[in-house]
Amino acid sequence: MDEPIVVGIDIGTTKVCTLVARVEGERTMRILGVGIEPSQGIRKGNIVDLAAASTSIARSIEKAQRTSGFEITSALVSLAGSHVASVNSRGVVGISGGVIDELDVARALEAAQAVAIPHNRQIIHVIQRSFIVDGQDGIRTPIGMHGYRMEVEAHIITAAESTVENLRQCVQAAGVQVTQFVLNPLASAEVVLSETERQMGAVVCDIGGGTTDLAIYIDGDVWHTMVLAVGGNHITSDIAHGLRLSIDQAEEVKKRYGHAVESEIAENDVISVRSFGQEAPVQVNRRDLAHIIEARVEEIFMLVLQEIKRSGYDGLLPAGMVLTGGASLLPGMKTLASSVLGLPVRVAKPENLLGLTDQLNSPAYSTSVGLLHWALLLSEAEPLQPRRSFLPRGINLDGDRIKNFLKRLLP
Template identity: 65%
Template sequence: AIPHNREVIHVIPRGFTVDGQEGVRSPLGMHGFRLEVEAHIVTAATTSVQNLTKCVESAGVQVESYVLNPLASAEVALTDTEREMGCVVCDIGGGTSDLAIYIEGNVWHTMVLSVGGNHITSDIAHGLRLPADLAEKIKIDHGSARPKDVDASEYFSVKPFGEEKPVQVSKADLAMIVEARVEETFNLVLQEIKRSGYDGLLPAGIVLTGGTAMLPGIRSVASDVLNLPARVAEPTNLHGLVDTIRGPQFATSVGLLKWAARETLAAARTPQQSRRTRKTIDGNMGRMSDWLKRLLP
């Protein structure tokens, strides 16, 4: 039973059994007396959902439904082959790292880990005695997750708390701070993959999305810690979108648009409704693209 303080976000079928016949991907069109389903259920804290709904609606937008981050990212980041072979999507945002394991084309496991890019920023701020906003800028401008890839002779200037003049900091020293937190993050990912029991079923490896996935060297660290193939993904197979939003940090946002379009088309009951719906979606996507072109440099 679902706890009273949790709300169901997704019910994702893994497979069906028809009259004892297992391994049925879709029972549509089949005859039988008994239908069973094995499903993965995603829930969220009811208060969190209510607060998020209130926040969005206060901005004048109605919430139709919720989608877990890595599921939205997977819409535009994964290939069909990766879904079938077995892989894990890791969306590394500011406060969390969100995981989704795909096997045989379906979601088999999800988890949200309470570690993300903000923790790297905090480590830099504490290690170099800097304000958080400056630490974030340094992470973006000079950060790397692999000290061995950084030229030890390269330095940058910062003014720590309590110092009257700027001091020189080695990029290699910065990379060591970043590497420690990134390795910890992927060790937590590894623990969760092993806990799921699917660690031997992921030949397609790990696909990284989210803003923190832009960190130089992060792919190599992920591959080393997890002993899996790793790649940094970005939205693909999309038309009409400006290049500025094709980075991994936009995978969830673009994936949400694709998710909504797919669900809207699926809800169309007749071919005529489907054509009208697709025309509306294409128009909305076009307006979204025009808006982004005006908004982004």
């Protein structure tokens, strides 16, 4: 059998990244094609200009096709934005034959979706947390077990239908069908979380340009997800206002001289910037720059802490936080996150990659690479193609395949 080719398109506020990869061996990817293009017409994960966004996406796809030599016809696409919401639900079914089969699991998941969802929202993911068979809880894969009554605990992620359809329209304008939308932190978690962290309890925090995406994993499952509409662009905007610079200059200053902890900068450390209305560069104390950055980053982590506490799982995260996304590259982020949250923090990036990986060994590409791993999970359930189903799109109810899929999705 040919090794599967998987495609992911990460549509972010700052960049569009299309990756084409071949699966080699157990969970090892060989990157065959990379297409990275600056984003236009996208703000905080939402499409604000259809034509500009379509052009950026089409250019990214074209670059990936040129470098890989493959024509891209379908792909998994990342999704973020403050319109994303999640809810935990339960579904209960009776087992008629006495032995649980794939259809019973599917019926239980369908029952779990019987929650009040507004007409302008659509379900993106239905993720099985665990099963309860005849009162026995903590069951991972119930297929083949004996029982009369089965419950499933599911995590349901919804998004604004209009926003999702706008994104789908932009991708289809480039001649590519959307196999499934995948929430950013779930994709990132596929590559940055270790098995131990998933089991012990950890939160993935993906700080991008326009959004901060959270996913809480406990006992190997997703228990809570959230997207906050703040990110690295807010830090850049603060620098632009504070030092009276253009946005492009502020971004450059942030990358070259930025630091998230003011106290770690020497008092006599100065940098040269050309402000508006100044003909010659002026000297600015680097601590002033760090003061601006620290205030905004602290606010972002306070919002993250507030969201973790609101979920009710703040006491169940001994493995702490795994920080990823482009903004996590800023020096001092790890230190400040740990002091605000009171949790152990590490910064993670994609690993175990082969092929065209020069640019991808960075936290900024965790979601992009994670989409490929998610595509691998689906390709093991069935070849990538849209399918009408009450399971997440792309999963077919075929015996051995769904057993394997459930095992992979529920470690």
